[in-house]
Amino acid sequence: LTFEVTILGASAALPALGRFPTCQILNVNHRYYMIDCGEGAQIQAARFGIKLSRIHSIFISHLHGDHYLGLIGLLGTLSLQGRKRALYLYAPADLADILAAHRKSGGLYLSFELIFKATNTEAPEVLAEDDLLTIYTFPLRHRIPCAGFRFEEKRRGYTLRKDAPLQALSIQQKLALKRGEDIVLEGKTRAFTEFTEPLKKLRTYAYCSDTIFDISLLSELNNVDLLYHEATFTQEYLTRAQETMHTTALQAALLAKEAQVGKLLIGHYSSRYNNLEVLLAEAQGVFPPTALAIEGETFKV
Ligand SMILES: [Zn+2]
Numbered sequence: 529l530t531f532e533v534t535i536l537g538a539s540a541a542l543p544a545l546g547r548f549p550t551c552q553i554l555n556v557n558h559r560y561y562m563i564d565c566g567e568g569a570q571i572q573a574a575r576f577g578i579k580l581s582r583i584h585s586i587f588i589s590h591l592h593g594d595h596y597l598g599l600i601g602l603l604g605t606l607s608l609q610g611r612k613r614a615l616y617l618y619a620p621a622d623l624a625d626i627l628a629a630h631r632k633s634g635g636l637y638l639s640f641e642l643i644f645k646a647t648n649t650e651a652p653e654v655l656a657e658d659d660l661l662t663i664y665t666f667p668l669r670h671r672i673p674c675a676g677f678r679f680e681e682k683r684r685g686y687t688l689r690k691d692a693p694l695q696a697l698s699i700q701q702k703l704a705l706k707r708g709e710d711i712v713l714e715g716k717t718r719a720f721t722e723f724t725e726p727l728k729k730l731r732t733y734a735y736c737s738d739t740i741f742d743i744s745l746l747s748e749l750n751n752v753d754l755l756y757h758e759a760t761f762t763q764e765y766l767t768r769a770q771e772t773m774h775t776t777a778l779q780a781a782l783l784a785k786e787a788q789v790g791k792l793l794i795g796h797y798s799s800r801y802n803n804l805e806v807l808l809a810e811a812q813g814v815f816p817p818t819a820l821a822i823e824g825e826t827f828k829v
Contacts, residue, residue: 529556529557529681529684530555530556530557530558531555531556531557531681531731531733531828531829532554532555532826532827532828532829533552533553533554533555533733533754533756533793533826533827533829534552534553534555534576534578534824534825534826534827535551535552535795535821535822535823535824535825535826535827536548536551536552536553536569536572536573536576536578536823537549537550537551537552537564537566537568537569537572537823538550538795538796538797538820538821538822538823539566539594539795539796539797539799540594540760540774540796540797540798540799541592541593541594542798542799543799544797544799544801544802547797547799547823548566548567548568548569548571548572548823549566549567549568549593549594549595549597549598550564550566550594550595550737550795550796551563551564551565551566551568551569551572551598552564552735552756552821553573553578553583554679554733555826556660556661556679556681557660558582559582559584559660560578560579560582560583560584561583561584561585561586561587561661561663561679562583562585562586562587563586563587563589563677563735564587564588564589564595564596564737565586565588565595565596565597565598565599565602566593566594566595566596566597566598567593567594567597567598568598569598569599569602570598570601570602570605572823572824575824576823576824580602580605580606580609581606581609581611583606583615584615584616584658585615585616585617585618585656586599586602586615586616586617586618586619587618587619587647587663587677587735588617588618588619588620588623589668589674589675589676589677589735589737589738590620590649590668590670590672590673590674590675590738591619591620591622591623591626591672591673592670592671592672592738595737595738596619596623600627600630600634600636603615603636603638603642604636606638606639606640607637607638607639607640610639611639611640612639612640613640614640614641614642614643615640615641615642615643616643616645616656617642617643617644617645618644618645618646618647618655618656618665619644619646619647620646620647620649620672620673620674620675621646621647622673623644623646624644624646627642627644647665647675648665648667648675649667649668649673649674649675650667651667652664652665652666652667652748653665655677657682659682659684660681660682660684661679661680661681661682662680662682663677663678663679663680664677664678664680664748665677665678666678666745666748668736668737668738668739668742668745669739669740669742669773670738670739670740670773671772671773674738674739676734676735676736676737676739676745676748677734677735678732678733678734678735678748678749678752679732679733679734679735680730680731680732681730681731681732682730683727683730685706685707685708686705686706686707686708686720686724686725686727687706687724687725688702688705688706688723688724688725689723689724689725692722692723692724694723696713697711697713697723701713704720705720705723705724706724708720708724731753731829732751732752732753732754732829733752733753733754733755733756733829734748734749734752734754734755734756734789735756736749736755736756736757736758737756737757737758737795737796738758738760738773738774738796739758739773739774739775740769740770740773740774740775741769741775741776741779741780741782741783743783743786745783745787746783746786746787749783749784749787749789750787750788751787751788751789752787752789752790753789753790753791753829754789754790754791754793754827754829755783755784755787755789755791755792755793756793756794756795756821757775757780757783757784757792757793757794758774758775758780758794758795758796759775759776759777759779759780759794759795759796759797759807759811760772760774760775760776760796760797760798761774761775761776761777761798762776762777762778762801762806762807762810763776763777763778763779763810765798774796776810777794777807777808777810777811778810778811778813778814780792780794780811781794781810781811781812781813781814781815781818782814782815784811784815784818785814785815790817791817791818791819791827792811792815792817792818792819793818793819793820793821793827794807794808794811794818794819794820794821795820795821804820804822807820808820
């Protein structure tokens with residue numbers, strides 16, 4: 529099953545030549561979950577071959593422009609494309625007012641049902657669930673209400689082993705095996721484990737942008753396979769990071785190390801960094817399995 533993240537934008541608010549503000553596509557079994565939607569998200573999607581029609585839901589962390597200003601244009605495009613399938617949208621409650629203003633004053637018309645759910649920016653909770661994922665949200669400490677997200681793969685039953693004697697089985701028996709039930713074959717009870725692959729570890733992806741360094745996030749991030757955490761500044765600008773409620777690369781790495789995550793992805797780079805290697809080096813000094821979120825790159829979870 530595909531479970532990977534493609535970066536469409538990884539820059540902070542001020543324009544940086546060659547970089548776009550935050551937007552990611554989490555692809556799970558070719559269903560797309562968009563995370564934040566900065567300006568230029570549509571252009572970036574086109575550039576990297578991301579089909580907008582595959583977007584199933586959109587998650588907006590907070591209402592600073594660099595995290596959602598691509599959204600209204602994207603919704604308009606989906607309508608122009610004649611989308612009929614409902615779209616799920618999760619964001620802080622005030623986004624409802626912003627959408628209403630565009631409907632009233634900008635003639636924003638949607639050809640599909642937009643199912644909006646406000647995120648809880650005060651306490652962790654289960655935000656959404658479908659057949660592939662359970663999605664959790666948790667508060668981030670930023671200048672305005674902000675939430676992070678954790679996407680957890682759901683157990684979808686057992687996979688049949690290719691080398692098992694499957695020809696002799698009925699469809700009902702195969703379905704029972706996939707549910708983890710033993711079957712009766714030629715009068716004998718046979719354990720489902722004879723026919724199925726061992727269970728794989730369920731994969732998790734967590735997303736934290738924007739936030740001040742917050743050790744209390746550990747409980748939300750423990751053991752995730754891939755953690756995206758903002759690293760707007762290097763430690764040299766720690767004071768600036770604290771004033772603007774952002775994190776340094778060193779701090780992001782400390783959190784990743786403490787949470788024992790599999791891999792750390794950093795992003796939300798300040799426009800002052802032309803060369804991102806300085807951020808990467810700082811983080812890797814503490815937590816070697818760190819990578820830069822680079823636009824157009826895909827990271828397997
Ligand atoms: Zn922000």
